Amino acid sequence: MIFLQYAIDALSVGGLYALAALGIGLIFGIMRLVNFAHGDLLMMGCYAMFMLAAAIWPVTILGGVVIAILVAVITERIAFRPLRSADPTILLAASFAVSFFLQNFVLMIMGGRALGVDIVPALNQHIVWDSLSISVLNLFTIALSVILMGGLSLFLARTRIGIHMRAASEDVRMARMLGVRVNLVVATAFAISGLLAGAAAIVVLGKTGLVLPTMGLRLTLIAFVAVIVGGMGSLTGAVIGGYAVGILEVVLGGLLPLVILPYREALIFTVVLLFLLFRPGGIIRVAALKERV
């Protein structure tokens, strides 16, 4: 039974990481940009929900998601559009600057103290069955990650702008020549990443109950790793990578003897490193991204 509990825990942690990875993976696929400010979109969404905590919960979570989307679209317009064709490393540096800006902005206004909030009390409930405990939030997280991933796939396959987005991620110049409006496509991609960040924000706030200006950092780093492990350029890969890292984290947390537990993070990254050495393309390899030689 305890293994089942760990499995549920793993899926819950993995689901959150998958949501975060999806957001980063989408932008990476389109623009080869690892948006280091993605976690800060989540942070802004959380602070928005904190400020709206007094309202009824649909308003609270909607407000959070809307803010995350807005910040995503604004940062794209101001910080990333001028750098559209620049070297990926320069784009990465720009995303550092954006992240720095957002964190200090919130720090200046709200202070560095961790503030407690309970956004949707219903999510705290847990279903107890035998010795298993499944929180509503766990189920919510798993459902959310599946729905959003499914929705995103449909969007990319069936809608016009989705198809344009895929075209632009394969070959921007050609796409533009064929009439794809790249500005609109990129802005839409960022808006979607904002939506994904907002969704992840709901999960994070539901789980932790705290807002902190630095709360996005670790998630960004994990999502970054998850995307690479899962396979760059593949959305399914990002989700699988997220679940993989989450499962690894929970499994190690359960199995490791006490003496080694403080080194858990190091072990996770050792596994990641070894995996990348043997399969650099990630779990799901995208042909277009393989080096020609």
Place this chain on the structure above:
Amino acid sequence: MKLLMSLMIGFTLALCAAGFSSKAQANDDPIVIGAAIALSGFVAPYDDGPLKGLQLAVADINAKGGVLGRQLSVVTADTKSDPAQGTNAAIEVLEQGAEMVMVTCDFDFGAAAALQATAAGKVTFSSCAGDPKFGVQGIGPLAYTMSLGTPAQAATLAEWAYKEKGWRKVYVQMNSMVEYFKSLCSNFKIRWEELGGEIVGEDVYNFTEVKSFEGQATRMKQNTEKDFVFMCAATFDGPSLIKQVRNAGENTPILASESMDGNFWLEAVPNLSEFYLSVYGSMFGNDPNPQINDYVAKYTEMHGQAPFTAHSMTGYSLMEAWALAAERAGSFDSDAIRQELDKFVNEDLLVGPTSYTPELHINLYRGMQIMEVQNGKHAPITRYTAEKVPPITF
């Protein structure tokens, strides 16, 4: 060329004048107290209260005529939560003539500033660094901390849990990323087993902002032997752990230390119950000691809001201590003040009885207020002083 020369001479003279004027002090000038602390950045929440406490103490002392007939004034410099910047901040307050310097409530963050200030020959206080290294051995003979040392905090909690609550079996949950947590937990375990208690389970995680505590909650729940959980965490991770633990249906009492002080995080775990912690005093207006309630009232009036945590009292008391030592020494000479401070035996300060010796510049035998949270409200239980503290290592 001539113009250039005269400009350079004039510039140099101006610099000298500026340099000299800051040194010369008329006897009516106030005594400057420097605070080289984090006014911005992530450590600021821990320094904010002590600074305000210090300012209140200065106001109180000035109202009674100052120290040795001289008024006090406070200058600040921002370390920006950057340990390296601490040196610059200390230099800044020293340049403004600081006679005594207060630094950050943490050894790691306050050490650089303290090293600089003590090197300049000024008595330096950390408001609430709990590491015994913040003293003679780690920094120098002019360094003091107003805290109750971490080993003593651990012993206090262990003894209270064992003797007052009658608990016997503990599950220890620790964040291994910060020295304070490691020291708290290891000293607790030592004292706990000394008393005859049993450690029936342990768990560790290593990051300040872990999001998902499902694994920790499951492990905790699995352990059905424990009477209570001892938690070494702070307000940036502890509340999340508690939330997920309680959500998993784990309702065993949880005991924590002053790093969980404050009610600004309670919203994270609505209607929290069976949560116990030690604090320097209750900032919620219900401390058994009327002096502390008075302090809260005056602080609220001066600063427009109640103190977020009781650490602010350490800022108040370090000012009390220095002023007392100066009065006794009859001078502002740092060495004379040091000698008086080292003679402190259970001096009655706001934060509690305070003692220093030439070797020990941290408190080990002072009571902490044990509080409980039931249904989301803080209430005081008792003030408890440890009888025996595990040996300290520097």
Place this chain on the structure above:
Amino acid sequence: MADRHVDVLAKFWPVLSLILGLAVIVALAQLGPISIERMVIKALIMMIVVIGLYTFIGNSGLLSFGHSTFMVVSAYMSAWLTMPVIRKKIMLPDIWSGFGQMEMHVLPGALLAGLLSAFLALIVGIPLMRLSGIVAAIGTFAVFTIVTVVYNQWDSYTKGASTLIGLPTYVDLWTAFGFVAGALVIAHLYDQSKFGLSLRASRDDLVAAKAAGVNVVRQRLIAFVISAFITGIGGVLYVHFTATITQANLLYLNLTFITIVMLMVGGMRSLFGAVAGVVAISIVTEGLRAAEKPVGVSGLGELGLAVFMLVILAIRPSGIAGGKDIPLPAFLRRRG
């Protein structure tokens, strides 16, 4: 001046100009108040770190997201070698007696510490340099995490999560300058060597370079090792400047971010870029910090800095230096 003298000067001009320029700045800083001196020293130390970063990133086109590893590794090594024995007895009583009894002179200590980083880079680089672009970056980040987590728990050698204090302080203005000059010379010599040239060829056109016979993995490794040495030295100076080593507040992770931005703002394709980036960001940071005081709102300075970074990157993506060196003055240009 004989033509061949002009030639030699012209060849070394890119690094000579930087050294001369910095010497002027350092000389001026000496006249100023101590806070200016400290700011310049910190900037010089950052410069060494960024020069190291440039040596790898600028020439290979790969990103290293874990270069701070070398700062950490070298910093602690230098502490083990050069910290006074009495201090070590208090701070690190359980350290291996070999280190415990040692009190090496700071210069060989720094160099040995740098070599340790170079060695580490060699070991992790052999597998990592086969990976491409962003995957290698994650690889270096993985190494960084592993090392920092281990060091955070390795109490007997690093004091774990606590701060190590009592390091000898020897980093004054001219010492820092000397090390920067050294780093510049090493980086320049590498740049001009056939190794640097081959690596840049692989950066500009991987397929052509391979076809021309360049062993890309080996060239990347060489750059990685040299850059680790330089960055390691930067780490050593950093901790001997602050006299303490601490990993609190994710210090080294934040240094990763800021040094990458400094290099991009300056321009990652030239040595001048590495220097210019550090100078620009240091000036803006300190300027905004000073300007913040009268206004009274803490945090505006940071926002201003972020905006500055974004503006520079937006209007000049190739960086302040634009990938070029300081141009030759007229009298050094060949006639005829």
